[in-house]
Amino acid sequence: MARAIVLVIDGFGIGHAPDAADFGDVSANTFANLARYFYEHEQRELKVTNLAKMGLVAAAFQAGDSRFPVQAQEPEQGVYGYAAELSTGKDTPSGHWEMMGVPVLFDWGYFPKHGNAFPADLITKINQATGYNGILGDCHASGTDIINKLGQEHIKTGLPICYTSADSVFQVAAHEQHFGLENLYRYCETVRELLEEMNIGRVIARPFIGESPADFTRTGNRRDYSILPPAATVLDKLTQAGGHVISVGKIADIYAHQGISEKTKATGIDALLDATISHINSAQDNSLIFTNLVNFDQDYGHRRDPLGFGLALEHFDQRLPEVIAAMREDDVLFLTADHGCDPTWHGTDHTREYVPVLAFHKQVRSVNIGERSSFADIGQTIAELFKLEKMPYGTSFFKALNL
Numbered sequence: 001m002a003r004a005i006v007l008v009i010d011g012f013g014i015g016h017a018p019d020a021a022d023f024g025d026v027s028a029n030t031f032a033n034l035a036r037y038f039y040e041h042e043q044r045e046l047k048v049t050n051l052a053k054m055g056l057v058a059a060a061f062q063a064g065d066s067r068f069p070v071q072a073q074e075p076e077q078g079v080y081g082y083a084a085e086l087s088t089g090k091d092t093p094s095g096h097w098e099m100m101g102v103p104v105l106f107d108w109g110y111f112p113k114h115g116n117a118f119p120a121d122l123i124t125k126i127n128q129a130t131g132y133n134g135i136l137g138d139c140h141a142s143g144t145d146i147i148n149k150l151g152q153e154h155i156k157t158g159l160p161i162c163y164t165s166a167d168s169v170f171q172v173a174a175h176e177q178h179f180g181l182e183n184l185y186r187y188c189e190t191v192r193e194l195l196e197e198m199n200i201g202r203v204i205a206r207p208f209i210g211e212s213p214a215d216f217t218r219t220g221n222r223r224d225y226s227i228l229p230p231a232a233t234v235l236d237k238l239t240q241a242g243g244h245v246i247s248v249g250k251i252a253d254i255y256a257h258q259g260i261s262e263k264t265k266a267t268g269i270d271a272l273l274d275a276t277i278s279h280i281n282s283a284q285d286n287s288l289i290f291t292n293l294v295n296f297d298q299d300y301g302h303r304r305d306p307l308g309f310g311l312a313l314e315h316f317d318q319r320l321p322e323v324i325a326a327m328r329e330d331d332v333l334f335l336t337a338d339h340g341c342d343p344t345w346h347g348t349d350h351t352r353e354y355v356p357v358l359a360f361h362k363q364v365r366s367v368n369i370g371e372r373s374s375f376a377d378i379g380q381t382i383a384e385l386f387k388l389e390k391m392p393y394g395t396s397f398f399k400a401l402n403l
């Protein structure tokens, strides 16, 4: 009986997408640019041997405009390709929903980049509903920069720090002790309700600790309040058919808890991988173990830290054999991403990129499935693997798995 594992390397693009110009992202390439950074600044090639064997580097060379320095390159075993995104946005929910068969074809609501980010009447409603008499921030910002800038004023005044980005998000940073974690969650739930008309994808609680910019640190207690996916995803179909969907990390939040049977939260790439491996060891038949590795995006991509991103990728690559060792003979592992987040790109936002599409089981041969026109090809393949009805979007590459 089938089991599948999906690992999302959050923000790991492998070449600018065909429509990157619409996003100002032409020549963004998360993988290539961090490899080039290593070559130029660390005087060595990035080492991702296990991923390369699965076809990552071969896929990236096809997806990007040119080759780049990286240690191992040749594919040995695994289905490999790269996918463009159908969804209108380059945000996390769009990427995730699309990879499970539901592209976001409508336009999200966004907040303006210049002037105050949030409409005055919205803030008035939020103040009335929450009892606070104002907000700090009210702009586009990087989450770490803005707590450094406004953290002390937040502690002094007690007002929440509200900010946004190029994504359809309303983010609230607040101190875990001074403001209170539960209070922050309640505040975000109220904002979520008040945003109903505006089609904003997520409200995100961003708790932090520390007493000064020197030691302000965001904690693992981040919480995302997402709107519901616009249609049933493969997760819904699988659970309805009696299968089991295990969320590791923020997957459950991203899918607004739809189609999730069980969830494990963990902080950091190692803890997320440990939790994934422990589920691989124990999950029943017909299970999908679905893990989001947020730290690539949150700690390195948005922070524009190519060294951190590259080291994390090398570390992930080193741990991949542990994941494979835990797999049963007929388990299928899928590796992909939800958008790009090129750590060498200007600004601090996501980048519109192709994502890797890698699929592996212990008997698989090396098969190049080339360019895919939607992340939904992954969902369609998973639907076929679990013998679910065909999804409206996506072309299955199940045959390439030769199961």
Ligand SMILES: O=P(O)(O)O[C@H]1O[C@H](CO)[C@@H](O)[C@H]1O
Pocket: 092, 141, 142, 143, 144, 164, 165, 166, 167, 169, 171, 204, 206, 298, 302, 348
């Ligand atoms: O800068 P931080 O707070 O990490 O925010 C980033 O994280 C958000 C959610 O992925 C994105 O919209 C981006 O703004």
Ligand SMILES: [Mn+2]
Pocket: 010, 011, 091, 092, 297, 338, 339
């Ligand atoms: Mn993401």
Ligand SMILES: [Mn+2]
Pocket: 011, 092, 297, 298, 302, 341, 350
């Ligand atoms: Mn992000």
